[in-house]
Amino acid sequence: MSETRHDWKRGEVDALFALPFTELMFQAQSVHRTHHNANAVQASQLCSIKTGGCPEDCGYCNQSAKFDTGLSASKLMAVETVVAAAEKAKAGGASRFCMGAAWREPKDRDMDALTEMVSRVKSMGLETCMTLGMLTDDQSVALKEAGLDYYNHNIDTAPEYYEKVISTRTFEDRIETLERVRASGMKVCCGGIVGMGEAAEDRTGLLMALAAMTPHPESVPINALVPVRGTPLGDLALDEDGALPGIEFARVIAVARIMMPTSMVRLSAGREKMSDETQALCYLAGANSIFIGEELLTTANPGRSRDAKLFESLGLELA
Numbered sequence: 001m002s003e004t005r006h007d008w009k010r011g012e013v014d015a016l017f018a019l020p021f022t023e024l025m026f027q028a029q030s031v032h033r034t035h036h037n038a039n040a041v042q043a044s045q046l047c048s049i050k051t052g053g054c055p056e057d058c059g060y061c062n063q064s065a066k067f068d069t070g071l072s073a074s075k076l077m078a079v080e081t082v083v084a085a086a087e088k089a090k091a092g093g094a095s096r097f098c099m100g101a102a103w104r105e106p107k108d109r110d111m112d113a114l115t116e117m118v119s120r121v122k123s124m125g126l127e128t129c130m131t132l133g134m135l136t137d138d139q140s141v142a143l144k145e146a147g148l149d150y151y152n153h154n155i156d157t158a159p160e161y162y163e164k165v166i167s168t169r170t171f172e173d174r175i176e177t178l179e180r181v182r183a184s185g186m187k188v189c190c191g192g193i194v195g196m197g198e199a200a201e202d203r204t205g206l207l208m209a210l211a212a213m214t215p216h217p218e219s220v221p222i223n224a225l226v227p228v229r230g231t232p233l234g235d236l237a238l239d240e241d242g243a244l245p246g247i248e249f250a251r252v253i254a255v256a257r258i259m260m261p262t263s264m265v266r267l268s269a270g271r272e273k274m275s276d277e278t279q280a281l282c283y284l285a286g287a288n289s290i291f292i293g294e295e296l297l298t299t300a301n302p303g304r305s306r307d308a309k310l311f312e313s314l315g316l317e318l319a
Contacts (some may be wrong), residue, residue, distance in 0.1 A: 004226070006261055008211050013204045016127055018253045021247060025284055028254035031261045032286040035188055040095065040319035042289040043130070045089035049077045049117070057132075058156070059233040060193060060225055063102040069230035076101065077256065079116050086121045090305060091313045093318050094292055096127035098152065098189075103228060104169070105134040112295055115146035115308035122147035129219075134177045140184035144297035151181040152189035158205025161198050165233070172282045178213070188213070191268065194252055195244040196233050203252055211259040214316070219264045220291065224270025246278030258288025264289040276310050 015026065032038060053073030054063045062069035086097045100119060106114060114130070122128050127310035131152035143151065155174050159317065162171045166298065175315045181188055190213070210220060223243060227237050244252075249270075266289035267282045274282075292307060311317065 004216065004261060005259070006212050006216075007215050008208055010201075010208065013255065013259070015199075016258060017200065017251055022125045022253070024251060024254050025281075028257045028286045029284060031258050032288070036286075036288050037319065039316050039318050041283065042286065042319045043292045044096040044098050044127075044289065045076075045092070045255055045293045046098045046100060046268070046291050047082065047085045047089070048102070049082055049099045049297040050074065050103065052102055054102040055104050056166065058076045058166045058230055060130055060156075060165065060196060060228075062228040062234070064231070067099070067230050069228055076110060077135065079102055079121050080111055080119065082115060082117045083120045083124075086124060086126060086224060087154070087223075088149075089293065090124060090126055090153040090232035094126070095319065096129055096150070097121050098129040098131065098150075098291075100131040100152070101133070103133045106132045106139060110210050111139060111142055118143060118146040118148045122149075131189075133259050134173060135180050137183070138182055140186065144184040144186050147221050148186055150187045150189045152219075152221070153181065154191050154210055154223075155195070155206070155223065156192050157196065157198055158190060158202040159209060160205055161202040162194075165196060189219035189220075189221065190234055191216040191223065191240035191266070193223040193225055193269070194249065195270070203299075204272075207252070207256055207259055210256070216257060216260040216263050218261060218263060220250075220256055220260055221266040221268040221289075222256060222287075223268040224249055226273075239245065243273075246274065246281065249274075249278065253287050254285035264276075266290060276313075278316055288319075 051074045052063045052071045053065050054219055057064055057066045062071050089097050100268060118128050127149045129150035129152055130148055153174060157165055159171045178188055194203055265287050267287040268291060
């Protein structure tokens, strides 16, 4: 089960999800221990370098200009402000610094500031990651040349469910950007969100789409929807209590680990509402990367003290 494959069939993935929970955990942990340090978790910190005002209509996102969520838009941060945030993140234990901007795509006029951010943060000894929306070939190359290690561009959900989530950008648009990132030589950070009202077969489809990528994304963030009032999917989840149960979320982590054995599987958005026991199941299932700090882009995240207590009780260490 630990070989790297890109040809998973739906029946095979459905069969993994259908395994008794203890058997699935055993298989996932076996794969995990073959490729990773079983007790080490990589820590990233996320910084919103440009918040709100995005023209896209992603149904889960409070940064969309199309939804009234009370979030105020801001301009691109100054380089020195970003560098100061990276220094604080490193002091807090982060080994990767991720910079996110609420854009459909960056403008060429922004590239000088973006590449300076990358090179300055990289010079501090941190791994660098950015998420800026869609990229051109030239922009991808410029970011790579500045020292960007990872580019995050999530596919969000299964191709079959995608139109229920967003209409302003196609699934194929996302794949094209990922191909440009690969062609430039950068590593790919790509995952999705669960708990958005999708069916079980859509969670299968999400993982199949990720595992079909050649090579697999080096980093695979699995997010639980953080419902925000004013967003279509947030309103639905809040009204119907649509959160994915913790055991089912851990199943998603476990199947992702089995299907993409060498990837870093990141337990991402939604941790703040998860119990310690649910998080422990996710680490057992093969999650070996998290975001640290008090918030993600615009939503809450467990603080360092809670993470430290949980890691101590589980015998985990930051890689």
